[in-house]
Amino acid sequence: MATLKDVKMKIGAVKKTKQITKAMNMVAASRLRGAQTTMESFRPYATKFAEVLGSLAERSGEEVSPLLVERDEVKKIHVVLCTSDRGLCGGFNTNLITKAEAFLKGKTGLEFSFTNFGKKGRAWCRKKGKTIADDYIGVVGGRFEFNTALKAGRKLISGFLDGNYDEVWIIYSEFVSVARQTPVLAKLLPIPPLEKAGKDAEDKSRPYMAEHICEPSSAELLNDMLPRNVYVQIYRSLLETSTSEHAARMAAMDNATKACNDMIGSLTLAYNKARQAAITAELMDIVGGAEALKG
Amino acid sequence: MAGMIRLEIVTPTRSVVNEDVQIVVAPGTLGEFGVLAGHTPFLTTLKLGTVRYTDAKGTERAVFVNGGFAEALPDKVTVLAESAERRRDIDLERAKSALERAQRRLAMEKKKEEVDYTRARAALERAMHRLKVASTRRQ
Numbered sequence: 001m002a003t004l005k006d007v008k009m010k011i012g013a014v015k016k017t018k019q020i021t022k023a024m025n026m027v028a029a030s031r032l033r034g035a036q037t038t039m040e041s042f043r044p045y046a047t048k049f050a051e052v053l054g055s056l057a058e059r060s061g062e063e064v065s066p067l068l069v070e071r072d073e074v075k076k077i078h079v080v081l082c083t084s085d086r087g088l089c090g091g092f093n094t095n096l097i098t099k100a101e102a103f104l105k106g107k108t109g110l111e112f113s114f115t116n117f118g119k120k121g122r123a124w125c126r127k128k129g130k131t132i133a134d135d136y137i138g139v140v141g142g143r144f145e146f147n148t149a150l151k152a153g154r155k156l157i158s159g160f161l162d163g164n165y166d167e168v169w170i171i172y173s174e175f176v177s178v179a180r181q182t183p184v185l186a187k188l189l190p191i192p193p194l195e196k197a198g199k200d201a202e203d204k205s206r207p208y209m210a211e212h213i214c215e216p217s218s219a220e221l222l223n224d225m226l227p228r229n230v231y232v233q234i235y236r237s238l239l240e241t242s243t244s245e246h247a248a249r250m251a252a253m254d255n256a257t258k259a260c261n262d263m264i265g266s267l268t269l270a271y272n273k274a275r276q277a278a279i280t281a282e283l284m285d286i287v288g289g290a291e292a293l294k295g
Numbered sequence: 296m297a298g299m300i301r302l303e304i305v306t307p308t309r310s311v312v313n314e315d316v317q318i319v320v321a322p323g324t325l326g327e328f329g330v331l332a333g334h335t336p337f338l339t340t341l342k343l344g345t346v347r348y349t350d351a352k353g354t355e356r357a358v359f360v361n362g363g364f365a366e367a368l369p370d371k372v373t374v375l376a377e378s379a380e381r382r383r384d385i386d387l388e389r390a391k392s393a394l395e396r397a398q399r400r401l402a403m404e405k406k407k408e409e410v411d412y413t414r415a416r417a418a419l420e421r422a423m424h425r426l427k428v429a430s431t432r433r434q
Contacts, residue, residue, distance in 0.1 A: 038308070045305045048373055052338065052366055146307040146377060212366070215325050215339040224340050225364070235307055 004278065007271040011264060018260035024088065025253035031141070032178070032246035039175070039239050049225075049232055055212070056222045067157070067191050067226045071166040076111045078133065078156065078165035079103070080188065080234070082172040082241040083121035084141050089245055090252035092173065092181065093120040099171050099183040100124075113165070115152065117238060133159070140238060141245045149235035156234075157227055160189045172237035173244035179251065181244035186237075188230055298332035301371040302348055304358055304379050311379045312358060317349040319372050321365050330367045337367040343420055345428050346374060357382045359428045361421060385429040394422035 081100055083093045097120075104112060113131040116122040118140045125132050134155060139148055159165050168189040173181045214221050302319050304312040319330045322344030330337075346358045363376030397419035401412070 041309045042307050044303075044310055045307050045375060048305065048366075048375055052364070052375075056338070150377070212336040212338040215323060215337070218338075221338060221340060221364070232307070 021256040028250040035243040074166040080170040081121040083118035084245040085119040089249035092248035153231040175243040300332040304374040319348045390425040
């Protein structure tokens with residue numbers, strides 16, 4: 001049976017842990033709001049971008065950009081792995097890494113290389129002895145600008161065009177809701193066939209989408225926009241991952257705080273029981289002693 | 296008075312302008328172009344430069360844009376830029392120091408790697424354009 005003092009110290013320790021987890025929960029909550037606002041402000045750009053790209057893809061027809069062509073023989077695969085820098089966010093990083101492992105599994109004879117956003121993914125790559133082409137620390141979960149995605153995207157595109165990579169994939173966490181974040185695997189390069197505008201019923205309400213005058217030609221415009229599409233995707237993935245990280249941490253810390261409360265409850269019960277047992281034992285002693293004296 | 300046209304300038308981080316204007320003049324890659332209400336659908340890439348427009352009250356305004364593209368529709372002009380700043384939001388000090396930095400680097404990098412040279416060139420151009428836009432600021 002734990003002594004009174006032990007239990008009391010344990011309660012103190014758990015209370016302090018609770019303070020920390022509670023503070024982290026609140027910090028994550030406020031950061032989550034910030035991240036969500038950034039995501040919101042990116043939406044108009046992304047929507048418009050997809051719209052214009054779709055209508056261009058529809059009309060540019062036969063002329064194909066090298067960014068769209070599938071390689072006949074895929075040997076070198078590059079993976080962009082987005083994780084967080086810091087832990088204490090539940091299964092967030094594990095989920096992303098499991099996704100990466102599942103992707104690599106069974107693909108023998110292929111060369112893999114990585115670009116890491118976030119320390120956790122980098123640590124995993126190092127442990128497994130993977131080739132790390134690039135790493136960016138302090139991006140996910142922090143403040144970053146479109147420029148970051150732009151720089152990373154440029155490197156990936158030049159690597160792809162130079163033949164260093166035959167395919168580029170990205171693994172990031174999609175922010176579904178505060179309670180749910182799902183790891184997603186998507187192909188960055190070659191760019192998967194673009195969704196063409198005008199197929200959805202929605203678009204029929206917009207007859208003026210039909211013909212633009214393009215300057216320079218629509219094919220050239222498309223060539224200019226395709227790399228941008230990669231940057232936009234990377235930027236979006238980073239935003240999603242950041243938001244997910246904060247949401248995951250918020251949930252994890254909320255759980256931790258709840259667990260602390262439970263623990264404090266059961267420890268206090270144990271403490272009170274121990275205290276009562278000690279008092280009873282003492283009383284028994286006194287009563288026993290008094291009885292003995294009487295006799 | 297001519298009809299109004301909606302001007303929207305958005306960057307990945309925020310919407311810079313969203314208002315009804317009388318005329319928009321933007322720097323297309325193949326030359327500057329003006330848009331009035333009722334323009335035929337038109338799509339072009341933009342170069343680094345200034346988008347100028349006259350707002351509903353007839354005031355001339357200028358926005359610095361860093362590349363991107365523009366779509367003109369009969370009732371709306373959308374500019375998608377990687378970055379954009381209204382004239383009054385330009386940080387003069389920052390632009391000036393960026394200009395100096397770029398000039399210094401250009402002097403140094405001329406013989407060295409091509410990549411750094413082009414980067415410094417681009418930085419120089421951006422800084423110069425920002426300053427140019429800011430210089431038309433009303434006192």
